[in-house]
Amino acid sequence: MAISGNRNGSLGGLLAVGAALAFMPMMGFPAFYDSFFYVIFYWISLATSWSLLSGYAGYFSLGHAAFLGAGMYTSATLAVKFNWPFLATIPAAAAVAALLGCGIGALVFRLPRLRGELFALMTLAVTFVLATVILNTPIDGGSGVFLSAVPVPAIIKSQTGSIYLLGLAMCIITLAIAWTVSHSKLGLGLYAISDDEDVAEVKGVPTFRYKMIAFALSSGIAGAVGGVHSIYVGFLTVGETFGIAVPLSVILMSVLGGARHWLGPAVGATLITLALFGFASAGQTIIGRAVVALLLIVSVLCLPEGIIPTFLRRRRLAAARRLASAESARVEQEAAPAPSSASTPAATPVAVDVSNLKPAPAAQDARVVLEVEDVRKSFGGLQALRGVTLDVREGEILGLIGPNGCGKTTLINMITGHLPLSGGTIKLGGEKISGLPAHMIARRGIARTYQIPRPFVHLSTLENVEMCVRFGGRGSGAAREQALHWLSFCGLEQRAQAMPVDLNLRERKVLELARALAAKPRVLLLDEVMSGLNPSEVDTAIRLVRQIRDQGTTIVFVEHLMRAVVQLSDRVAVMNEGTLLTAGLPEQVMRDSRVMDIYFGHGHAA
């Protein structure tokens, strides 16, 4: 993705192009060219602003016309009715649109399970409501607003030239914002939200705040663009402003160019504006629209990622292939034994007989780091947890076992803050963490893995880990170096550049572990890391978990594989039907008749 690689050059290039284009109106071309270029700038700004929320975070908005229209009517009203100087109305237009965006966001982003389509329709509905309100109040009054008496700010002598410069400035500012966002922590968080919002929150991304910032930026820029555009069109009508054309055009442009890349919408906007103009000037407006629509269909079917990301991926693949072929040539030349297998310890079966290594019993007087007190959870009528109380001591490995459906994973979901508690409290280091949003809990030092790995599919292995370093918030030093450290700690450094789809199950499980470790947690919650691994992979994983504990991390692990439980656990806690049955040393717990009842059925001793 765009976030990898240090390409400050593109920002410099953007500014250089902008500066060069700024001289165009002085070159003495016919005024037509000013307007023509203005329209391109207009669509680039609009499509790019749309992608800030909808492209990066994946919340498709059909309401971009609402923000554009809010900006247009704010500028027009202030300039016509209140005689504000036109340039001063543009920040006001941006502010009004951003406030509208924040208002919608504050309502809808609080909803627990907001599905993407519902967000899209919600924004569409807001557009129609806003249009009706403007039409039926003195803002418009049904007859439209003329800006004929408003003087165009005389930046240069020609009027069209001044509008051109305003449009160019908007366009450059918008692209610079898009570049900055996509290369910042905010952008990384938004990409993660787009891939898997729940996981992003648990990994420490303040999802609500990030979505709000992105929505405010997106709608605010659209408002400012609308402010400038009001003077370009000169006459505002509700029908033209709030139609379906604006949202659908910006979606088409962004999707065509690549909505997740900062430059994608600009490329799409330029291509489509040129195509539409070409057909219009040939007198074939209707055919032009149909051709652009056909283009949309073909691009969604054949280039679902968009032009720019597809191009970048092809180039990366080609580079990797060149590198690989050069490598293999070198290896053949040297005729040396391939070193690759030796450098991936995690992939090789370990000969050490791990069963002989007794777990170091944690000191009985060790400090309690995680306190779970009478935690309850019900889903409707189903009581998943009926009051679980459990202390986890500093530096221990606690095995959490119990039959399927007994509430182990629910308990983990409670501790990480993924689900709200129905009752009880959870404390970390004596401090209450239950009730905090999940990302705050993550930053206090709780990390988890998922039983079924849930990597961010559009980020590479390295970026997945790096993201957790940056949002876990407890490490220090360069994020990339730390991410590489954790990848090689887990033996996954060879796959750093691979995308998650290319990883096998073991590698995905190890990636889960590396992501959790990257946050440098005080307490690490492992949800069935061993399931689906073959015996030698299990040995490797057991060694890895010990190494993690030796660094001072407290570990709670849910596991069905008894060999791992016995070999790893300092203490074992057994759950059944939403309650904690018993907790204690592995040997004691395993001999407990109630535990044997659960696992072997009643009357096992007979």
Place this chain on the structure above:
Amino acid sequence: MPSFTLLGQALVSGLLAGGLYGLLGLGLSLSWGLLRLVNIAHFALAFLGAYLTYEFGTELHLNIAFALLLILPTFFVFGVMLHWLFKRFGVGEFGSLLVTFGVAVIIESLIQWFWTADFRRFETPYASSSFKVGPIYVPALELAAFLTATVLAGGAWLWLNRTYVGKALRASAEDAQIAAAFGVNHRAQSYLLSGLCSAFAGVAGVFIALISTLAPSQIWTWLGVVFAVVIIGRLGNPLGALAAGVLIGACEGLAMAVISPAWAPVVSFSILIVILLWQPRWL
């Protein structure tokens, strides 16, 4: 405050107009809920049906039954072809929204090219016929549309809940892999449903031609309200779509009478926004 007769008249007109919303929403709701495809082209198809009805009626002077005979099978095939395209390229929910938007624009261009952007009105003897129940006038065409919507929605509900194919479709919407493991042939059934949804658009189109004035740009005016109807009525639930259509129609009718006709659009979207924020269980 308007008189009770006026309010009653507004309510009846609104209810009947809601039948048309329900009729349009039916196919959309089924394909969205059961096939996970958001079909914006549904509106364009309905208008294509309306223009074809208009053409048959005014230029060829054929009975509306002939229009239906031609439109239903053609649209069915179109729906099947569209679904083939989605299957072939593995298009998801958002992808389908974009692709069908493209299809809608192409159909709109086609209509504009063939029938121009001018308003067209299909004059029929039924257009002004109505009968009186007490003090309230009931327009015949709107009533016919309402009854058709009721029959189709009821039939679709029975089909989905009482027949094997319908149950299999609902099972596949829930979890396609598990349904397939139990021997559900989702492929064939989804083609059938997709074709039927397009045919429903054709039926709605015939009534649009009979009841309202046609212009290519009108394709987009129905989009917002019908989407609201489909969401409120719960995706994939034919009776829900009809009920939501009637609810919104009635509210709009009352709003037109009590406040002013211009404020009617606010009603449906306010209902939608409130329901989305409230997030009731049936949504």
